[in-house]
Amino acid sequence: MPQPLLEDVYKRSGIPTYTFVRPTEYQRLYVALRTKGRGLVVEGPSGIGKTTSIIKAIEELGTGSTVIKLSARKNEDRARIENLPNEKNFGTAIIDDFHRLNDQTKQAIADFMKTLADEDAENSKIVIVGINKAGDSLVSFAPDLNNRIDTIRFETNPIDKVIELITNGEGALKINLNTKEEIAREANGSFHIAQLLCYETCLAANILEAETEHNHVEISFDLVREKVFEDLGRQFYLAAREFATGPKLRREGRAPYLHILHWLAVGNEWTLDLVQAIRDNPEQRGSVGQVVDKGFLDSFLNGEHKDLFSEVLHFDNLTNTLSVEDPKFVYYIRNILWNKFARQVGYSSITFKTSYDFALSFAGSDRDVAEAIFEGLSVEELSVFYDKNEQARILAENVEDYLSPIYRTEAQFVVVLLGPEYPKRIWTKFESEQFKHRFGENSVIPIWFSYAPPSLFDETRKYGGIEYNRDKDLTEQANYIVDKLIQKIAEVRISANSEQ
Structure with a gap:
């Protein structure tokens, strides 16, 4: 009998033979697989042994039923998956990478699983294999399916x-x-x-x-780890760099995509719940929240680098979760020297002392200008407090307690739109009380409106500001203001980095 070969013992792909280990959830999986008709969802991080355990449990059951292994990664398999609801007595169909299917196919499979469960189908069973929250994604297409399927989550071993x-x-x-x-x-x-x-x-x-x-x-394990990291770098550095840069490198911005990748690297799980991550990192709420809420992250991952990213990451826009497709990728980013990597990408610093780069203060009559400035700054991946964008967070809060620290200390600069209605409004009076001491700290940037009576804001003329003329083009002037604000924040970043 030939001696076992290294590549057959410690296998880097395929079903292991010599090294198979039953995971903690194996018994639950075994029983769920032998239950007739009832659908099964097996979810968890990539590389944790989900598919291997399913195959081994089916072999152990020895039912002799047909087993169809399908992957949503393969074109020919996707066609078979789409046709499954039209087939009968197909045995056990394992659908891997379920999250890669389009919504129409997911809906059809969800409805079909419900039918199979209700009929206690003897010779047809569907097993969904996916990354974390695959069950949630499936149930979102058929809420009443939840009680008709078993969901087994494979944790890290x-x-x-x-x-x-x-x-x-x-x-x-x-x-x-x-x-x-x-x-x-x-x-x-x-x-x-x-x-x-x-x-x-x-x-x-x-x-x-x-x-x-x-x-x-x-x-020496250090030598092995260094060799593995070096090899993985050739495979994954480009994907990591392109993701961290985002659609465009904005050196003066808050590097939201770099932070998302870093959170994924330092987390205990291989799936990042972005809603929770933003709560845990409020200093990045404005910039990261913006790219998630406005669909920028989803568009970016499905843009020109789609093929590069799809091999390593998957974003579920229904649950706002970012998951790792390839376990080697998460091992690579967990071993990155992040300060060095940030510099390689083009960011000299990823440390921010304030939650917002800018906070806008304005009267409602000038909201059109404020919105144009907000949109322009947000596109540049800067963190901006703009009341309309924060309404959901302000709900049920004491508004004064919520706003006061933002204008006092939590914004690097306060941009105040000094239109004719500004001194007449209750909330603008309240906001100005919070930041008026910051004029002496060079942290308030006034925008003087042409129709505002000069006497109202004479005191602010001691400080550098920008003129705004209501008779001229709004877009052109807003773009000019945005450019100047970007230059200002860039100067602050450079100055802070040179002092470190």
């Missing part, structure tokens, strides 16, 4: 399961790895990453097949 995998491989190759515990910790619950690290460790130690006698392997 506990370290003892990862060590079991490594140990199985050691037994097959007749070796003992001195770095077993380090590999298990570094894998962070991913069987796939554990396989990769073990494979590279054995290569470095010249273990290409099973040893004739048991061998203790001494190798």
